[in-house]
Amino acid sequence: MRNQKKDRKSKGLVIKEKDVDRKVITCLGELEYSRDIYFNKVENVYVKPIDSIFGIEPYERICKNVKADLVDKAIDNSYEKSKNLVDVPNISRQSVRNAILKSNLDNDKSMVVAEKKLLKELHIYADEDHVHLQKPNKIKGRACQIVPLVTITEGTENVSKSRRRTINPYHIVDSSFDTSSLWKKVDEYIVGNYEVDEIKKIERLIESNCKDEAIMYMSELCSDIEDERVQNRCCNACNYIINNWEGIVNRYTLDIPGSCTEGQVSHVLSERFSRNPMGWSKEVLGKLSVLRVHKKNGNKIDSSIYSNTGNEQYRDCVNKTNEKL
Structure with a gap:
């Protein structure tokens, strides 16, 4: 040349x-x-x-x-x-x-599969981790960043008599810790991977405040379960919903955030970010949490x-x- x-x-x-x-x-x-x-x-x-x-x-x-x-x-x-x-x-x-x-990795192409699945139910767990941040110029005092995590699974299955595990869990975080962006990703994942119309819903009954119809629906749901142990857990969950109906309706209709599952947060986030005494920069925390979730979802880092x-x-x-x- x-x-x-x-x-x-x-x-x-x-x-x-x-x-x-x-x-x-x-x-x-x-x-x-x-x-x-x-x-x-x-x-x-x-x-x-x-x-x-x-x-x-x-x-x-x-x-x-x-x-x-x-x-x-x-x-x-x-x-x-x-x-x-x-x-x-x-x-x-x-x-x-x-x-x-x-x-x-903000636009993760692995979120959507070629063929959508037909399922009657999805389990969605939402919780958050609290991670210590480094203050600039070594300023004394504590700073904390909330890292929201949503885990979507296709139910649970028995591993042994005393242990169960989630089926095909998929974790989602947002590098900027924006809950609106996070739930948008959750919606995109569900719509892109499952036939949404086939999933049984109770959200519509809550949003429209149809308590009597919700009671009938949950009664049918519990009666369809053959496993006595699982049936008892389902009934307890349904009773919780009915006993706290007003607060749940407010949460949905007034856009109040909620839900909790500490196990997923401990396994996916806390194990690396908050369990040991260490501090993070906000930018690194956002990037690395997305990368960690990407790998936890079964993808390679290349x-x-x-x-x-x-x-x-x-x-x-x-x-x-x-x-x-």
Whole structure:
């Protein structure tokens, strides 16, 4: 490319710098090379063809695969332990933190499946974790962030006489801790994965304050259950709803938040964020909670978590330049 001056100029490429050194940490170690920097007059952007061939973006010091591996380890471990487990030289705890911050999973494509399921009921659990935050400039005192969690399951099943487990649990959090955004994601997941019209509902009866009809519906629901133990639990739940009918109606009609399931929060959030004495920045907490939930839902942490992190204009221009070359 450097020697083909006429060809380059016809494509609008001008050499700006030659043999500029670059170092990047990869899964095989530190890669060091030199490359030429060109200016594309047509697209009005600087391009570095060698970087493009390697798939390395501007200012990237650690490749995406290594960053994804660091994030994968940080989901369950401290920054220090995460970098030691990845075992790549010249990586600091700050590098682990930066890898988390640069991820982007707000638009999780794994939420929607190809074919919707037919179910009569879904179980939805909602609760929150309370996580200590770091105050800027080491200011004394405590700061706390509430992290809401919603878990959607297809019911429960027996594991042993004294233990049950949820069926196909799916956890949802929001990186900005916005409950409105969170419940929108819950709605999108349910509508995208289940035939909603086939799910039996009591919400309509609560919203319209039809207590007598709700009592009849719940009585039929309990009578249809053959397992005596499960039937007793269902009846207790129905009695709770009837005894607290006015408050439940107010909660739905007045948009008052509620519901609680501490077990899910303990397993999904508290185990990493609040069980041990540590403080978090709000931004890292938001990013890492989304990543942790993503992995808990059975997904892999790989380089795709950086697929929507910016530089789109740069990549488009580079692609156009490569096509010309």
